Amino acid sequence: MENKIVQARTKRTKWYQEARFGMFIHWGLYAIPARGEWVRSNERMPKEEYDKFFDEFDPQDYNPREWARLAKKAGMKYAILTAKHHDGFCLYDSKYTDFKSTNTACKRDLVAEFLEAFRAEDIKVGLYFSIIDWRHPDFPHYNDQFHPMRDNEAFKDMKHDFDNYLEYMHNQVHELLTNYGHLDLMWFDFSYGPMNCEKWKASKLIEMVRSIQPHIIIDNRLEGSAENAGSIRTLNPTPYSGDFASPEQMIPPKGICDEGGNPIPWEACITLNNHWGYHAHDKHYKSAKMVIRTLVECVSKNGNLILNVGPDATGRIPLESVQILEEVGEWMHENGDSIYGCGLSDFDKPEWGRFTQKGNKLYAHVMEEQVGAICLPDMAGKVEKMRLLKDKTEVIETFFWNLKEYTENAFFFFDNHASDCYPLPDERDTVVEITLKETH
Numbered sequence: 001m002e003n004k005i006v007q008a009r010t011k012r013t014k015w016y017q018e019a020r021f022g023m024f025i026h027w028g029l030y031a032i033p034a035r036g037e038w039v040r041s042n043e044r045m046p047k048e049e050y051d052k053f054f055d056e057f058d059p060q061d062y063n064p065r066e067w068a069r070l071a072k073k074a075g076m077k078y079a080i081l082t083a084k085h086h087d088g089f090c091l092y093d094s095k096y097t098d099f100k101s102t103n104t105a106c107k108r109d110l111v112a113e114f115l116e117a118f119r120a121e122d123i124k125v126g127l128y129f130s131i132i133d134w135r136h137p138d139f140p141h142y143n144d145q146f147h148p149m150r151d152n153e154a155f156k157d158m159k160h161d162f163d164n165y166l167e168y169m170h171n172q173v174h175e176l177l178t179n180y181g182h183l184d185l186m187w188f189d190f191s192y193g194p195m196n197c198e199k200w201k202a203s204k205l206i207e208m209v210r211s212i213q214p215h216i217i218i219d220n221r222l223e224g225s226a227e228n229a230g231s232i233r234t235l236n237p238t239p240y241s242g243d244f245a246s247p248e249q250m251i252p253p254k255g256i257c258d259e260g261g262n263p264i265p266w267e268a269c270i271t272l273n274n275h276w277g278y279h280a281h282d283k284h285y286k287s288a289k290m291v292i293r294t295l296v297e298c299v300s301k302n303g304n305l306i307l308n309v310g311p312d313a314t315g316r317i318p319l320e321s322v323q324i325l326e327e328v329g330e331w332m333h334e335n336g337d338s339i340y341g342c343g344l345s346d347f348d349k350p351e352w353g354r355f356t357q358k359g360n361k362l363y364a365h366v367m368e369e370q371v372g373a374i375c376l377p378d379m380a381g382k383v384e385k386m387r388l389l390k391d392k393t394e395v396i397e398t399f400f401w402n403l404k405e406y407t408e409n410a411f412f413f414f415d416n417h418a419s420d421c422y423p424l425p426d427e428r429d430t431v432v433e434i435t436l437k438e439t440h
């Protein structure tokens with residue numbers, strides 16, 4: 001019998017597990033130095049130096065409607081924006097700090113505009129919120145694992161009232177949940193070393209969040225991190241264990257299950273190049289083909305993919321990202337049925353690609369050209385019919401002479417007349433929709 005926390009989680013995450021594909025947006029002052037969102041920490045940058053970016057921030061081209069249209073085109077069903085990252089800069093009008101977008105030259109509440117634009121495209125919305133804050137005077141500086149001033153002797157004797165920081169942090173979460181309408185998701189980031197769980201007053205925080213927006217889906221990083229998913233993987237998860245695990249920059253080899261072997265919701269967060277925040281010189285973009293295959297891999301293992309874009313200081317999503325997402329969108333337009341609402345299949349991973357499945361619809365994602373007929377292992381007698389997903393072209397099960405000995409399998413060719421080696425109709429991933437016989 002599932003415990004209450006797990007039951008509630010399963011119910012809450014239904015839409016989310018069907019959605020499968022989301023957009024992550026890392027944006028903030030760090031778009032100006034353009035060396036990633038950790039720039040202040042990595043370069044041990046003093047506050048005064050970082051303030052220059054605050055004085056300068058004025059993203060004239062910020063048009064979240066364009067972002068939302070792009071996400072929609074790419075087939076993404078939800079989007080998460082960094083309302084506040086570790087640098088402490090708020091992209092919204094927090095009444096608890098001056099370090100916010102409404103106090104910069106642009107004078108705009110970037111979060112409010114983001115929410116409005118994405119909701120208008122019918123995309124579910126969430127906010128990333130850093131529970132770490134390198135700006136707040138009561139957040140530990142010296143000797144903290146990551147703070148920009150962690151090894152600066154000048155901060156050695158600085159006193160911190162951590163409770164005061166927690167009050168600030170909880171207040172900011174409270175205002176996001178009360179002033180910005182219905183939010184679908186909160187993405188807290190992150191715990192490390194002794195900084196986890198009740199150190200953040202996590203029970204209280206979760207209780208507050210759920211009392212305001214009970215439906216809201218929450219990640220697992222009040223307790224865990226990308227290094228350790230936390231008690232969400234146990235049979236007795238804590239109230240702050242979160243609704244999904246959040247592996248980062250990797251796809252779990254076998255998906256993610258709890259100790260009892262039950263699949264749990266998870267979402268791989270992946271960058272399009274190698275940085276979250278805008279990085280001017282990082283041109284190592286993943287191809288559309290790689291993104292498509294990564295998404296299919298996640299779904300075939302019962303997971304989601306949230307793909308990141310890092311808009312620049314003008315507010316534009318880099319052209320490379322736009323082009324990749326548009327191409328992914330073309331594929332999704334034709335093949336989305338093999339993604340949304342789909343998950344792990346009853347059949348083992350085939351040699352030429354992957355399977356995803358939804359009820360009696362099995363989706364064969366063929367990614368590697370085969371010499372002869374394409375083999376559906378152990379599926380003899382189980383296939384009712386097959387169609388190319390993108391245009392419903394009939395795909396015929398073949399019983400060609402050279403296959404006679406392999407009676408436990410089913411086979412097909414992409415060319416229904418010839419029986420020769422035939423290039424894949426879509427070399428990124430050709431999807432065949434297989435309707436299984438009811439008794440399979």
Ligand code: GLC
Pocket residue numbers: 026037038189190226248269276
């Ligand atoms: C890491 C980084 C952070 C990023 C996050 C996204 O935890 O600290 O910069 O926002 O991953 O998953």
